[in-house]
Amino acid sequence: MKPMGPIPPYFEVRAGQLVLAGQPFSHWLAQVETTPAFIYDMGVVRQKVAAFRAAMPSEVSLHYAVKANPLPALIRAMVTEVDAFDVASGGELERVLAAGAAAEQISFAGPGKRDAALEAAIRAGVTINLESESEAARALSIAARLGVRPRLAVRVNPDFDIKGSGMRMGGGAKPFGVDAERVPDLVRQLVDAGADWRGFHIFAGSQALDTEALIATQQATVKLAADLATQAGVAPPSVNLGGGFGIPYFPGDTPVDVERIGAALNATLAPRPEILRDTHFHIELGRWLVGECGVYLTRILDRKISHQEVFLVVDGGLQHQLAASGNFGTVVRRNYPLAIASAMDAPGDEEVSVVGCLCTPLDRLGDKVGLPHAEPGDVVAIFLAGAYGASASPMDFLGHGPAEEMLVGV
Amino acid sequence: MKPMGPIPPYFEVRAGQLVLAGQPFSHWLAQVETTPAFIYDMGVVRQKVAAFRAAMPSEVSLHYAVKANPLPALIRAMVTEVDAFDVASGGELERVLAAGAAAEQISFAGPGKRDAALEAAIRAGVTINLESESEAARALSIAARLGVRPRLAVRVNPDFDIKGSGMRMGGGAKPFGVDAERVPDLVRQLVDAGADWRGFHIFAGSQALDTEALIATQQATVKLAADLATQAGVAPPSVNLGGGFGIPYFPGDTPVDVERIGAALNATLAPRPEILRDTHFHIELGRWLVGECGVYLTRILDRKISHQEVFLVVDGGLQHQLAASGNFGTVVRRNYPLAIASAMDAPGDEEVSVVGCLCTPLDRLGDKVGLPHAEPGDVVAIFLAGAYGASASPMDFLGHGPAEEMLVGV
Numbered sequence: 001m002k003p004m005g006p007i008p009p010y011f012e013v014r015a016g017q018l019v020l021a022g023q024p025f026s027h028w029l030a031q032v033e034t035t036p037a038f039i040y041d042m043g044v045v046r047q048k049v050a051a052f053r054a055a056m057p058s059e060v061s062l063h064y065a066v067k068a069n070p071l072p073a074l075i076r077a078m079v080t081e082v083d084a085f086d087v088a089s090g091g092e093l094e095r096v097l098a099a100g101a102a103a104e105q106i107s108f109a110g111p112g113k114r115d116a117a118l119e120a121a122i123r124a125g126v127t128i129n130l131e132s133e134s135e136a137a138r139a140l141s142i143a144a145r146l147g148v149r150p151r152l153a154v155r156v157n158p159d160f161d162i163k164g165s166g167m168r169m170g171g172g173a174k175p176f177g178v179d180a181e182r183v184p185d186l187v188r189q190l191v192d193a194g195a196d197w198r199g200f201h202i203f204a205g206s207q208a209l210d211t212e213a214l215i216a217t218q219q220a221t222v223k224l225a226a227d228l229a230t231q232a233g234v235a236p237p238s239v240n241l242g243g244g245f246g247i248p249y250f251p252g253d254t255p256v257d258v259e260r261i262g263a264a265l266n267a268t269l270a271p272r273p274e275i276l277r278d279t280h281f282h283i284e285l286g287r288w289l290v291g292e293c294g295v296y297l298t299r300i301l302d303r304k305i306s307h308q309e310v311f312l313v314v315d316g317g318l319q320h321q322l323a324a325s326g327n328f329g330t331v332v333r334r335n336y337p338l339a340i341a342s343a344m345d346a347p348g349d350e351e352v353s354v355v356g357c358l359c360t361p362l363d364r365l366g367d368k369v370g371l372p373h374a375e376p377g378d379v380v381a382i383f384l385a386g387a388y389g390a391s392a393s394p395m396d397f398l399g400h401g402p403a404e405e406m407l408v409g410v
Numbered sequence: 411m412k413p414m415g416p417i418p419p420y421f422e423v424r425a426g427q428l429v430l431a432g433q434p435f436s437h438w439l440a441q442v443e444t445t446p447a448f449i450y451d452m453g454v455v456r457q458k459v460a461a462f463r464a465a466m467p468s469e470v471s472l473h474y475a476v477k478a479n480p481l482p483a484l485i486r487a488m489v490t491e492v493d494a495f496d497v498a499s500g501g502e503l504e505r506v507l508a509a510g511a512a513a514e515q516i517s518f519a520g521p522g523k524r525d526a527a528l529e530a531a532i533r534a535g536v537t538i539n540l541e542s543e544s545e546a547a548r549a550l551s552i553a554a555r556l557g558v559r560p561r562l563a564v565r566v567n568p569d570f571d572i573k574g575s576g577m578r579m580g581g582g583a584k585p586f587g588v589d590a591e592r593v594p595d596l597v598r599q600l601v602d603a604g605a606d607w608r609g610f611h612i613f614a615g616s617q618a619l620d621t622e623a624l625i626a627t628q629q630a631t632v633k634l635a636a637d638l639a640t641q642a643g644v645a646p647p648s649v650n651l652g653g654g655f656g657i658p659y660f661p662g663d664t665p666v667d668v669e670r671i672g673a674a675l676n677a678t679l680a681p682r683p684e685i686l687r688d689t690h691f692h693i694e695l696g697r698w699l700v701g702e703c704g705v706y707l708t709r710i711l712d713r714k715i716s717h718q719e720v721f722l723v724v725d726g727g728l729q730h731q732l733a734a735s736g737n738f739g740t741v742v743r744r745n746y747p748l749a750i751a752s753a754m755d756a757p758g759d760e761e762v763s764v765v766g767c768l769c770t771p772l773d774r775l776g777d778k779v780g781l782p783h784a785e786p787g788d789v790v791a792i793f794l795a796g797a798y799g800a801s802a803s804p805m806d807f808l809g810h811g812p813a814e815e816m817l818v819g820v
Contacts, residue, residue: 067769067808088769091809110808112711112723112767131723132714134786157716173719175765301522304542306567309583313522313541322804328737329772355585357522359477359498362739376544391809394732396801398477398520399501 001351001370003251004335007383008292010044013344018295018381021409025297025341025379032404035379036298036316038390040069042077043409044293045386049081052285055262057269060281063107065243066092068286068387069294073407075099086240086284087126090117097124107240109155109201111175118142127151129201129240131177133186140193152190153198153238156183156228160220162244163213165205176203180224184231191234199236199279200225207246207287211257214244215264222281226273238280245288249384250334256288287387294386296321296403297341298365300376301357310352312371314380317356317363320403322393324365324382325356338366341381346372354380358398411761411780413661414745417793418702420454423754428705428791431819435707435751435789442814445789446708446726448800450479452487453819454703455796459491462695465672467679470691473517475653476502478696478797479704483817485509496650496694497536500527507534517650519565519611521585528552537561539611539650541587543596550603562600563608563648566593566638570630572654573623575615586613590634594641601644609646609689610635617656617697621667624654625674632691636683648690655698659794660744666698697797704796706731706813707751708775710786711767720762722781724790727766727773730813732803734775734792735766748776751791756782764790768808 012019020028020041028039052062061083066075070092076099078085084105087093090113096106103125108117111131115138121128122143130136130152143150155177178186183200190197202221208214218241225239245256269281298316305311318325326333338354340346350373354366365382374380395402422429430438430451438449462472471493476485480502486509488495494515497503506516513535518527521541525548531538532553540546540562553560565587588596593610600607612631618624628651635649655666679691708726715721728735736743748764750756760783764776775792784790805812 070806070809087809089767089809091811095809110767110769111714111721111765112725112727114711114725132712134712134714173717173721174771175714175716175721175723175763176769176771179716301524302542302544304521304544304585306585306589307583311521311583311585313585315522315524317522327739328804329770331741353585355521357499357520359520359586360739361584361586391806392804394738394802394804395806396480399480399497399499399505399801401501 002335002368004366004369005250005253005337005384006248007337007339010047010292016343016345018339018341018344020295025381028406028408029297029379032406034404036296036320037404037406038294038296038385040071040074040294040386040405040407041409042293042407045290046081048289051258055258056283057262057266059269060265060283063240063282063284064289065284065286066096069290070095070391071405071407072099074290077407077410084282090114090120093117093121093124093126107153107201115142119146122146122148122150125151127153127198129153129155131155133178136186136190140195149194149196151198152195153201154178154183154186155201155203156180156224158202158204158221158224160204160217162205162208162217164210165208165244180228183228187232187234197234199238200228201240203242203284205244208244209246209248209253209256211260214256214261217244218265219268222268222272222276226276229275235275236279238282239276240282240284243284243286243288245285247288247291247384249336291384291387294389296382296385296389297379298382300374300378300380303376310350312352312354312374312380313357314354314365315357316403317358317365318393319358319395319397319400320393321365321382321385321389323388325363327362328392333367335366335369337383338369338371339381340372340374341379343372343374348372357400412745412778414776414779415660415663415747415794416658417747417749420457420702426753426755428749428751428754430705435791438816438818439707439789442816444814446706446730447814447816448704448706448795450481450484450704450796450815450817451819452703452817455700456491458699461668465668466693467672467676469679470675470693473650473692473694474699475694475696476506479700480505480801481815481817482509484700487817487820494692500524500530503527503531503534503536517563517611525552529556532556532558532560535561537563537608539563539565541565543588546596546600550605559604559606561608562605563611564588564593564596565611566590566634568612568614568631568634570614570627572615572618572627574620575618575654590638593638597642597644607644609648610638611650613652613694615654618654619656619658619663619666621670624666624671627654628675629678632678632682632686636686639685645685646689648692650692650694653694653696653698655695657698657701657794659746701794701797704799706792706795706799707789708792710784710788710790713786720760722762722764722784722790723767724764724775725767726813727768727775728803729768729805729807729810730803731775731792731795731799733798735773737772738802743777745776745779747793748779748781749791750782750784751789753782753784758782767810
């Protein structure tokens with residue numbers, strides 16, 4: 001058998017049944033009336049928010065990176081949970097505005113912003129994290145045409161990344177942000193042009209599980225912000241410290257220690273340089289807030305034996321859970337945590353592969369994992385489906401259609 | 411600079427402009443009124459069909475594997491080009507029926523067929539390629555309830571795969587089909603149950619570029635079909651020989667030699683065992699038929715320099731072209747062929763990386779490729795976008811929305 005990642009510790013089990021928001025999984029499936037389905041438990045998100053608030057200095061605000069899960073119901077529920085939203089496209093901006101977030105609560109990053117999206121953002125009054133000097137020129141020109149004073153921050157390409165992060169987004173040549181050494185000039189241009197300069201956005205990586213590396217990155221980020229502000233000769237109203245807190249997906253992964261991060265950040269911010277004295281600090285999290293709240297439930301359609309191996313063929317697949325199949329951003333395929341949702345207490349003593357319904361060998365959701373004996377009709381739960389699942393998968397592939405999504409425990 | 415794959419030889423260039431179906435790319439972009447867009451040239455598909463017909467024995471019919479590109483306009487155009495369609499879901503079945511294909515022209519494979527999809531297929535009278543004994547039992551039971559004689563073929567998990575194929579779909583334990591040694595029993599059961607047994611579906615792999623390996627696989631497939639039929643004691647009306655013809659994506663890739671394959675298949679079929687004398691043979695192709703007909707056109711939004719490297723940020727990305735970003739079914743990222751669509755004759759003397767508009771380092775469409783100097787507003791053409799592009803990518807990811815798709819040269 002091959003190992004699986006750890007099941008998130010947030011779910012109850014009652015009489016062997018997986019429980020979400022106080023009800024067995026079958027209760028929620030009866031409501032959505034089909035499988036496969038993503039069930040997101042807002043109670044888990046609230047626990048994560050509470051852990052963040054308890055650990056972090058009170059002056060640090062919490063942003064939700066909408067790209068992790070843009071379900072409208074989830075965004076609406078987030079309006080009262082987080083302090084602000086980060087969007088990555090005009091489409092996400094529309095959703096967040098529709099959910100009732102105030103424009104001052106929204107910032108917009110992304111290396112390829114169309115003029116139409118810039119215009120929508122400037123009209124709405126959201127903060128634009130500028131990714132290049134030419135994007136700055138476009139934004140200023142659009143704002144001038146509209147007669148609006150734009151809220152503009154500068155996304156910085158730092159000269160470091162988060163050691164050991166799943167995705168490096170800083171350090172060396174990158175498509176994101178402006179190289180640090182060119183940032184002070186750009187800031188002065190923005191201020192001189194009369195823009196409402198909002199500060200810096202410094203995002204060095206994502207899906208990091210190394211607490212010490214996250215602490216070191218935050219220290220470097222605060223120092224970089226102070227240096228850039230000093231060189232520009234102007235104090236930044238805000239600094240987005242990035243995010244990058246990972247969640248455990250695979251065997252051996254352990255959660256980040258937010259209490260240690262919070263204590264270290266407090267120690268970093270307390271004696272900070274004078275130029276950052278009145279600066280507002282933000283941390284932007286997507287995956288860490290919502291990744292663990294979601295479970296993808298998919299029903300077994302067939303149980304087959306081929307050359308002595310057991311295959312459980314399910315009605316879902318990589319068209320909804322691309323990352324779980326090992327085909328998105330991973331080099332070596334490893335198993336997400338899986339379970340039989342009606343036999344959570346039973347020993348996983350049968351070696352099976354869980355495969356999706358697609359006609360491709362890529363569609364493998366569990367490779368030689370140990371599960372309790374299961375039959376057609378039983379439901380497989382694939383955990384860690386709250387972030388980069390439904391919206392980050394090729395839902396049209398092979399024409400089975402999208403999965404249902406439901407937010408519970410609101 | 412890193413190399414790119416070969417640009418397919420099917421497109422004209424006129425005054426430096428990429429030409430599709432007799433018109434410069436800009437003509438088609440004006441019609442779709444936006445970028446990014448997929449333009450599919452039906453003329454290229456017809457050339458591939460003609461090459462197949464010229465090379466293959468006339469008794470071998472040509473199936474289109476709809477999963478490669480399920481655009482309704484393309485399926486409609488295929489009705490008069492190919493002999494039959496293979497579908498992989500109830501959704502694809504609906505599209506092919508809506509396009510006007512006759513039920514006798516359709517077969518349905520896929521390891522996880524829902525009861526509703528089986529029922530729709532049986533009602534319509536299409537051939538179902540059974541993937542397991544339990545699926546056979548479900549199909550017979552549904553047919554009995556409907557009072558219909560079902561058209562059933564058996565998908566065989568062969569004990570071989572195509573040497574060097576991009577995706578192995580046979581050989582050893584697999585979720586596809588029934589292990590060869592259990593097939594004769596299942597065939598007898600189907601015949602005894604009064605089903606209209608249609609024969610075998612034997613699919614050993616896909617995206618193979620090794621002509622000799624494809625020839626050897628077809629020889630093994632014909633032999634296996636004869637052996638299984640002999641053991642079952644009944645002649646198969648049809649044998650689907652699979653497909654697996656690849657197309658060149660990457661540096662060093664060369665096309666398969668269909669003429670040699672055709673000659674070898676002729677030599678295999680001419681002296682075939684008596685039990686296959688009246689059998690109808692099919693080859694099922696998706697990628698090989700349509701992969702080269704498509705070009706993904708995406709406009710440059712920004713040209714940035716970071717640490718001396720040039721990045722062209724485009725308005726498309728992996729949300730439409732996941733495979734080109736190296737994130738679908740590939741371990742080592744390599745470059746698809748790319749060009750500046752308005753400068754096809756100019757030397758590619760600038761090293762650039764072409765990145766999509768998504769806020770993730772995964773969104774890289776060309777890594778350190780050599781292109782002519784290009785500026786915002788210019789259009790990047792990414793070739794080999796006709797198969798497994800629009801429908802096999804996470805179009806909702808980051809909320810930029812789907813790309814336009816247009817079939818031209820019909």
